[in-house]
Amino acid sequence: MSKTSQQNTATDANGVSVIHSQAHTSGLQQVPQLVPVSPGGGGKAVPPSKQGKKNSLVDRNSDEYRQRRERNNMAVKKSRLKSKQKAQDTLQRVNQLKEENERLEAKIKLLTKELSVLKDLFLEHAHNLADNVQPVGTETTTTNPENNGQ
Numbered sequence: 515m516s517k518t519s520q521q522n523t524a525t526d527a528n529g530v531s532v533i534h535s536q537a538h539t540s541g542l543q544q545v546p547q548l549v550p551v552s553p554g555g556g557g558k559a560v561p562p563s564k565q566g567k568k569n570s571l572v573d574r575n576s577d578e579y580r581q582r583r584e585r586n587n588m589a590v591k592k593s594r595l596k597s598k599q600k601a602q603d604t605l606q607r608v609n610q611l612k613e614e615n616e617r618l619e620a621k622i623k624l625l626t627k628e629l630s631v632l633k634d635l636f637l638e639h640a641h642n643l644a645d646n647v648q649p650v651g652t653e654t655t656t657t658n659p660e661n662n663g664q
Contacts, residue, residue, distance in 0.1 A: 573579060
């Protein structure tokens with residue numbers, strides 16, 4: 515089987531050569547290949563977003579430029595104020611949480627002491643009850659002096 519192919523080369527507006535090759539016998543689709551025009555290939559690629567824009571010098575004295583700069587300056591100022599406010603809010607929240615944490619820790623200490631006192635009272639009461647109650651099955655008989663002789 516012999517394969518024959520043809521190549522057509524064209525240069526587009528960006529200075530890039532596009533090679534279109536056609537394979538007659540293989541039935542493959544045409545695939546364009548991008549090849550730099552300069553032999554060194556050291557050209558910079560231009561992003562698609564900037565290809566449509568021409569390199570025109572911006573007149574810094576124009577009204578359009580001044581308006582854009584003013585809008586940008588206002589946006590920057592607004593962004594910085596928002597960031598500063600957020601930092602202040604965060605700091606305030608941190609301080610509130612620290613105070614709440616201290617209050618809760620103090621409450622824990624107080625409740626722990628109260629629990630300890632109540633536990634000691636309960637144990638003391640339980641011990642006193644145990645001393646006063648006799649075990650079941652060990653009844654003591656009291657001797658009545660009046661019933662001794664009968």
